[in-house]
Amino acid sequence: MRSTKPPGIHLFECCQGSPLSLKTCQALVLVLTFFSYSSYHAARKTTSVVKGVLDPKTSNLGLLHWPRCLNIGKLHTGESNMVLYGGWAPFDSRNGTALLGDIDLAFLAIYAIGMFFVGHIGDRVDLRILLTIGMIGTGLFTAAFGAGYWLNIHSFYYFLGIQLIAGLFQSTGWPSVVAVVGNWFGKKRRGLIMGIWNAHTSVGNISGSLIAAALLKFGWGWSFVVPGVMIALVGLIVFLFLPAGPEAIGEDDHLKDSSKSEIGIPLLEGRTEVTEKPVGFVEALRIPGVVPFALCLFFCKLVAYTFLYWLPFYISHTAVGGKYLSDSTAGALSTLFDLGGVIGGILAGHISDRLDARALTAASFTFAAIPALFFYRIYGSISLYWIIILMFITGMLVNGPYALITTAVSADLGTHSSLRGLLLSRLVIAEVSAKLESQRSAAAAGLPVSSVEEA
Numbered sequence: 001m002r003s004t005k006p007p008g009i010h011l012f013e014c015c016q017g018s019p020l021s022l023k024t025c026q027a028l029v030l031v032l033t034f035f036s037y038s039s040y041h042a043a044r045k046t047t048s049v050v051k052g053v054l055d056p057k058t059s060n061l062g063l064l065h066w067p068r069c070l071n072i073g074k075l076h077t078g079e080s081n082m083v084l085y086g087g088w089a090p091f092d093s094r095n096g097t098a099l100l101g102d103i104d105l106a107f108l109a110i111y112a113i114g115m116f117f118v119g120h121i122g123d124r125v126d127l128r129i130l131l132t133i134g135m136i137g138t139g140l141f142t143a144a145f146g147a148g149y150w151l152n153i154h155s156f157y158y159f160l161g162i163q164l165i166a167g168l169f170q171s172t173g174w175p176s177v178v179a180v181v182g183n184w185f186g187k188k189r190r191g192l193i194m195g196i197w198n199a200h201t202s203v204g205n206i207s208g209s210l211i212a213a214a215l216l217k218f219g220w221g222w223s224f225v226v227p228g229v230m231i232a233l234v235g236l237i238v239f240l241f242l243p244a245g246p247e248a249i250g251e252d253d254h255l256k257d258s259s260k261s262e263i264g265i266p267l268l269e270g271r272t273e274v275t276e277k278p279v280g281f282v283e284a285l286r287i288p289g290v291v292p293f294a295l296c297l298f299f300c301k302l303v304a305y306t307f308l309y310w311l312p313f314y315i316s317h318t319a320v321g322g323k324y325l326s327d328s329t330a331g332a333l334s335t336l337f338d339l340g341g342v343i344g345g346i347l348a349g350h351i352s353d354r355l356d357a358r359a360l361t362a363a364s365f366t367f368a369a370i371p372a373l374f375f376y377r378i379y380g381s382i383s384l385y386w387i388i389i390l391m392f393i394t395g396m397l398v399n400g401p402y403a404l405i406t407t408a409v410s411a412d413l414g415t416h417s418s419l420r421g422l423l424l425s426r427l428v429i430a431e432v433s434a435k436l437e438s439q440r441s442a443a444a445a446g447l448p449v450s451s452v453e454e455a
Contacts, residue, residue, distance in 0.1 A: 004126055005248050008240035019250065025243055029184050030193075032242045033177040034200045036131060039231035040173040041204025042211065043142045046227050047104070047163075048309045048334075049212035050220045052316040052327035054088045055096035088220070089154040099156055104309050106160055107167040114171025127176045127244040134172025135235025139228040141166035146224025178407065183245040198345045198403040202338035202395075205308065209338075213312075213331030289359070293405050296362055300402040303373065307337055307398070321383045336388055340395030345403030347396070358409050362401035369397035 013019050020028075091099055122130055145162045153159075185193060212223035243249050316330035325333065344365070352361040376390040 004128075005250075006128060006239070006241050006243055009243060009249065022246075025246075025249060026184050028241065029180060029243065030197055032238055033180055034197055034203075035234055036135065036200075036238050036242075037173055037177045038200040038204035038207065039135065039227070039234045040138065040170060041201050042208030043138055043166075043227040043231045044170060045205045045208030045308065046142070046212040046223050047145075049209055049312050049327070049331035050216070050223050051091075051100050051310075051313040052330060053216060053220045054091040055100060055313075056087050056092070056327075088149075090156045103160055103163050107163040107170075108305065110164050110167040111171045114168045115175060118171050119175045122175050122179055127180050128239060128242045128248075130172055131176040131180075131242070132235050132239040134169050134176065135238065136232050137169035138166060138173075139230070139232030139235065141169060141228075142231070143225045143228030146221035146228065149219055149221025174406070180242070180244050181407075193349075196346055196349070198349070198407040199342040201403065202341040202345070202399065205338040205341075206335040209312065209331045209335045213328040216328050216331075289409075292359070293362070293409050296366060296401065297405045300366065300398060300405070303369070303398050304341075304402050307334075307395075311337060315387075318381050320381050320387055333387070333391075336391045337395035338399075340392040340397075341399030341403070344396035344398070344400030345407075348400035348404040349407070352404060358404060362404050362409070365397050365400040365404075369394065369401075372397050 009020060087096065090096070093099075118130070118134075141162050145159060145166070147153075148158060148162075181197065208227055211226055215222040215226060311334040312327070312331045315333055316325055316327050318324075348361055348365055352358045355361065372390070372394045376387075376394045380387045380390050
């Protein structure tokens with residue numbers, strides 16, 4: 001579906017008397033999509049920070065199954081982990097941690113299913129509208145989760161239902177922003193550009209953690225409501241100013257800039273025009289590299305999302321240097337993992353550009369992350385300095401390939417040469433069909449027709 005010009009840009013151009021330049025539009029797209037997806041992650045991150053307040057009495061976590069020979073340290077008990085508040089029903093019960101895990105599972109399950117369908121929907125609707133609806137919906141249901149604090153709601157199914165719907169709206173984020181950026185930027189220096197741009201994930205996690213941690217003292221409901229309002233406001237800005245593609249501002253036929261040359265130059269000239277069709281699921285699987293990179297991303301996200309949802313909870317329930325940290329401190333400290341992710345994403349993108357080797361870069365970071373995770377698991381609780389260093393390194397190595405695959409690699413695969421072959425096949429079929437139809441029409445009118453063998 002052809003994108004429409006955002007009303008904010010239309011108003012600006014009317015006031016200015018001239019259209020926006022290509023470079024200005026590209027900068028606007030990068031900034032808006034950056035803050036858009038940052039707000040998605042800021043709203044998503046709040047749950048992990050609030051878990052320690054909802055279920056504060058859980059004990060004997062994490063170190064239970066490690067042999068004594070590793071000399072990890074003493075296991076903490078319920079007495080050494082006493083807190084001054086009693087949590088929030090039903091999450092303060094004996095199986096409170098399991099209930100929180102069930103909510104995460106439900107959110108991520110509907111999120112994964114939603115992303116599959118949103119990818120197809122995004123090929124058929126204006127991405128700006130889809131992104132706006134997703135952001136406002138996410139804000140409403142994130143705030144609705146926090147509203148349970150003031151409404152004194154203690155029903156597990158209320159929180160479960162809210163997270164299910166929030167996960168569905170959250171699934172609109174990633175397919176939309178990466179498609180918009182892919183519409184505006186060619187392959188040249190894509191790894192570095194998207195490595196910097198992909199810092200939105202870590203920036204969103206950091207800001208979400210800090211905001212949620214700072215608001216805990218006023219009541220855990222505020223930790224959901226404020227990020228919910230923020231993402232809704234950013235969604236309105238996206239609706240007003242985000243051009244989903246060059247055609248939205250009339251630049252589709254004038255993309256002579258080098259960064260856009262690969263997308264702006266038509267595949268074939270002087271041929272019959274064919275309507276572009278979305279790529280099907282089976283066709284996407286046949287693109288070289290899709291399956292291996294998908295498997296690599298699966299395991300990277302397995303680790304990254306474990307840290308995303310449980311790192312503050314784990315820190316607050318683990319003695320660091322013999323002392324337990326408060327929920328607010330644990331939430332703030334967990335941002336070091338995401339800070340390392342910012343550096344890792346930029347570094348992975350830069351290295352892959354220099355070496356022209358996306359797969360080698362992703363594999364190197366992934367294998368290096370294995371010992372980093374092991375060392376963090378064993379020595380992270382020795383002291384505050386150790387946990388800071390190891391958490392930063394782990395975040396850099398885990399989020400490096402995660403950022404690379406979800407940005408530069410995804411855009412590369414989306415513009416792979418095999419898709420041009422698919423378009424060529426469709427174009428030839430359209431030409432043959434047009435010739436056959438013209439000859440049928442001529443025959444029906446009693447006019448002489450040429451042989452169809454050439455067609």
